[in-house]
Amino acid sequence: MKTNTLYAIYILWLRQIKRYFRSKSRIIGSLGQPILFLVALGYGLNSVFSASGNGNYIQFLAPGIIAMSILFSAIFSGIEIIWDRQFGFLKETLVAPVSRFTIMFGRTLGGATTASLQGILVLVISLFIGFRPDIADIIPGVIFMVLIAFVFTALGTAIASRLEDMQGFQLIMNFLVMPIFFLSGALFPLNTAPAAIKWIAFFNPLTYGVDGLRAVFTTAAIHSAWTDGIVLTVIALVFVSVGAWMFLKIKA
């Protein structure tokens, strides 16, 4: 029984991985935006940023853009449940003799893995654009990427469990995902930001992901890596539970 559940989780994880590597156009397509942000903002704003005494902007920006690409990729793979429902595959999993939690967890694991891979790809690209982290920081950096990926894949799953179709997707992108990105300190330092933005950022899960990546890769972080790590882990656990609970009530 136990091994069956684990194997089912593995099978569902494998499905996500296969789909990810098969859609080469999607991988390349989703790299366009982070590259554009790194080049246009990184080079464009570097002189202004360093003139105001904040140091090299690319060093500051790269962790934010890595977090962004994970955020988008993770939310999207969670939201894919809507596609699965519309095109029927979801029913195949819902009549299978495995628990809803197993299905949700396998999917989330797969989505989080592909989102993390996306983050690692952007990290590699940022090296060519001028980002210079320590080699020793790569492993803790990847741990943060995985945490961010889990938080937002679970969030995507929770949202998708409630949405009937893709019509609501634009709404989610513009009123949830974009604000999460722009108000996380990914693009600008939060310690000099207006109080209102600071306040919003305090409740934004991505803030701790971006800050955590900065804490391990650079020296520009607000909190310690441990603080960020613990906050993110707690949020990940809460979101996976909420996602599972929402998925439990999903209708075929």
Next chain:
Amino acid sequence: MSPSDSAISVKNLTKKFGDLTAVDSISFEVPKGITFAFLGPNGAGKTTTIKMLTTLERPTSGSISVNGFDPVKRPADVRRSFGIVFQDASLDDELTAYENMFLHAGLYGVPRAETPGRIKEMLEFVELWDRKDSLVKTFSGGMRRRLEIARGLLHTPAVLFLDEPTVGLDPQTRNHIWSYIKKLNKERGLTVFFTTHYMDEVERTADRVAIVDHGKLIANDTVEGIVKQAGSASLEDAFIKLTGHHIREEEANSKDQFRNMAKAWGRRR
């Protein structure tokens, strides 16, 4: 008939969605090993009944037994005991035929040592073995249906549910699909529970026929019995006589709208 001879046993089954009674206190038995046609106009309650039999909906009241298990109390046992071909697609387009089968085997706990052999056997049975490594998105409607049947049988269920398995297929493919199903029914004693709007399929294949309309069971007999009961020349005439000439309008749900939109936009992704 004792309940142990029944693959499916339904008593006073009712399902309400708010004010709407989709299924209204229906009762019937499906003996083991027969081919059972479950007919009715659109919106009569066929799909809702299948959803309750296959654990996807909870009944409002009444009792169900599928292969001796109650879908409400022991969903996992019920799920292991049946295979299903849904009314609409349920394959993963981005995976190959083999991968779809493999995934199914994993979800149903088919012993791993037996999995490759069984997949081969089932894919050969529906004549798709030579296409096992093709992505499903390259498959025609008929090939998808055959693959869904092969997949539904992979975990050797005792009952196979088919919800309009031949809709939108040409006569050649329909004949093909029914020849597979009848073969399994004869050779392995598989109980087949199906819905369709093609009365010729029912006349040729069904051992027993049940007709539902407005959520109620209005006939449950052999094909000959129903034709005789209605005093008509054919099953189609009997069907119309029993359920009336009125055309049932089903509102397009968000799924249909979405599919149409997806079609208008060309292939997804």
